[in-house]
Amino acid sequence: MAKAAKKAVENRHYDVVLAPHITEKSTMASEHNAVVFKVSGDATKPQIKEAVEALFDVTVTKVNTIVSKGKVKRWRGKPYKRTDEKKAIVTLKDGDMIDITSGI
Template sequence: MSDLRHYDVITSPVITEKSTMVSEYNQVVFNVALKATKPQIKAAIESLFGVKVTAVNTLIRKGKVKRFRGRVGRQSDQKKAIVTLAEGDTIDVSTGL
């Protein structure tokens, strides 16, 4: 049984054209919690999917200011993790968490 805290670290997989292109290099992209650290992300991926992680790169996309019906709003910041898997390991992100 996996630890429930791992589901708080990994929010969702990112399914975009760019994230599917990096899958050729044995990498997978996930949205993660803003306060999640690289060791926490690595432990969560390894326990939830049963794979070996070799590297974790993170980035924070700052929220944009958008208008909706004339009112100004702000999107929240997002943290993404690009996870490099060991040779031979794969994750099928279409199944979800």
Template structure:
């Protein structure tokens, strides 16, 4: 049994809104909705348990699993000079059967 999960503190409402930044609306992310998955842009310091607690608290759904990945910013040219876009962290949240989140409406 892991001791670090015994001392879990509930997330404050402020931290929930700091963890979940925005939904990701792409063709690949919307294909995940067929498999009860929703993709969010999250804070870089957010952990998987924090993301799970934030999604369950904000949207009143049951989360089965969370996968995270860091996307690196692309190198682009602007007027002949090199620049780099900012990278960000994404979370793919798998919901329980029968649960859904409508990302087109706001909170």
């Protein structure tokens, strides 16, 4: 018997999940089966759930999103606006885990 072919991951999933968000607070959340990702600004919760399940082969139980509005700063006296960013806190099923240090 031949090995079962691994299902190919669609490119649109890589457009939804941009990068892991690694901070002290997100590492403390990982003790409770939660992982924090930077996601696309127009991504919805079902899209984020589908992308994480496809990319990392885990089961997602809950997705919470946060939109951080960009601050207005000054550089050489002229104001500019930092870009807005959207983060997703993804809670995984007990027993599942994602090692964000290994990459995709």
